[in-house]
Amino acid sequence: MTQQIRTAIVTGASRGIGAEIARQLAADGIAVAVNYASSPDAAEAVVADITAQDGRAVAIQADLADPTAAKRLFDAAETAFGHVDILVNNAGTMKLAPIAEVEEAQIDAQVALNLAAPIRLMREAANRIGKGGRIVSLSSSVVGLYQPGYGIYAATKAGIEALTHVLAKELGPKGVTVNAVAPGPVGTDFFLAGKSDALVEQIEKMNPFGRLGTPTDIALVVRFLAGEEAAWISGQVIRANGGVV
Numbered sequence: 001m002t003q004q005i006r007t008a009i010v011t012g013a014s015r016g017i018g019a020e021i022a023r024q025l026a027a028d029g030i031a032v033a034v035n036y037a038s039s040p041d042a043a044e045a046v047v048a049d050i051t052a053q054d055g056r057a058v059a060i061q062a063d064l065a066d067p068t069a070a071k072r073l074f075d076a077a078e079t080a081f082g083h084v085d086i087l088v089n090n091a092g093t094m095k096l097a098p099i100a101e102v103e104e105a106q107i108d109a110q111v112a113l114n115l116a117a118p119i120r121l122m123r124e125a126a127n128r129i130g131k132g133g134r135i136v137s138l139s140s141s142v143v144g145l146y147q148p149g150y151g152i153y154a155a156t157k158a159g160i161e162a163l164t165h166v167l168a169k170e171l172g173p174k175g176v177t178v179n180a181v182a183p184g185p186v187g188t189d190f191f192l193a194g195k196s197d198a199l200v201e202q203i204e205k206m207n208p209f210g211r212l213g214t215p216t217d218i219a220l221v222v223r224f225l226a227g228e229e230a231a232w233i234s235g236q237v238i239r240a241n242g243g244v245v
């Protein structure tokens with residue numbers, strides 16, 4: 001019998017950390033559904049990178065703030081590849097404001113994309129991913145640092161960590177591992193937007209290496225957790241942050 005190719009959905013894989021996760025998983029021979037919301041050209045460029053290396057990938061548009069998107073994304077990935085083995089909950093957004101000043105739209109955007117969408121995706125994964133499957137979600141090292149201004153964002157990521165611990169216990173009997181990776185600051189659009197060079201320099205100095213993380217620093221951890229070598233690791237949150245906390 002020929003061995004089935006392993007397949008993954010990576011949410012928010014058109015740019016930043018997600019794009020590099022898609023490339024790293026593809027380098028392990030995994031077929032990747034490259035999800036995006038509004039950047040088709042960037043998503044197709046990631047697919048082209050992967051296919052140029054003889055990998056397999058397909059771009060799938062799904063705005064995960066829409067409650068119906070998780071099911072549609074899984075359906076589309078199954079149509080493309082026949083089955084799904086790995087879910088990487090990567091798409092996220094961050095809107096900084098002290099809790100006293102936080103606006104309704106900032107609450108809604110972060111809760112919808114960072115928390116409600118991963119819950120719906122985990123529900124699909126729990127029903128569709130079988131033995132040997134992997135679920136990896138992106139938390140953040142702000143869980144632990146708890147700086148002013150990060151309240152809503154940190155709450156959504158703390159929620160991801162809670163879901164990870166519970167789902168690991170629910171899916172262990174099925175042979176599926178569930179983990180989270182909590183990056184420190186990584187030099188993507190997400191982190192750099194609206195920050196002065198001086199502020200970025202100050203943040204770089206918060207960790208003992210004196211630099212920002214790179215998408216590859218984070219994607220290699222996800223690649224490990226998604227791989228067969230990580231079969232005995234479940235219910236864990238790995239803080240990939242250069243030792244900042």
Ligand SMILES: NC(=O)c1ccc[n+]([C@@H]2O[C@H](COP(=O)([O-])OP(=O)(O)OC[C@H]3O[C@@H](n4cnc5c(N)ncnc54)[C@H](OP(=O)(O)O)[C@@H]3O)[C@@H](O)[C@H]2O)c1
Pocket residue numbers: 011012013014015016017018035036037038039040042062063064065089090091092093094113138139140141182183184185186187188189190191
């Ligand atoms: N960068 C950091 O310093 C840092 C630190 C800790 C944790 N994280 C976490 O790491 C993850 C990735 O961050 P990043 O820095 O790579 O972000 P990024 O560069 O801003 O990329 C965000 C990705 O999410 C997608 N996306 C945005 N809204 C979406 C939606 N409604 N539905 C589906 N996809 C959507 C974007 O797609 P489009 O291109 O189509 O908009 C893009 O591919 C996030 O969960 C973030 O919280 C980041």
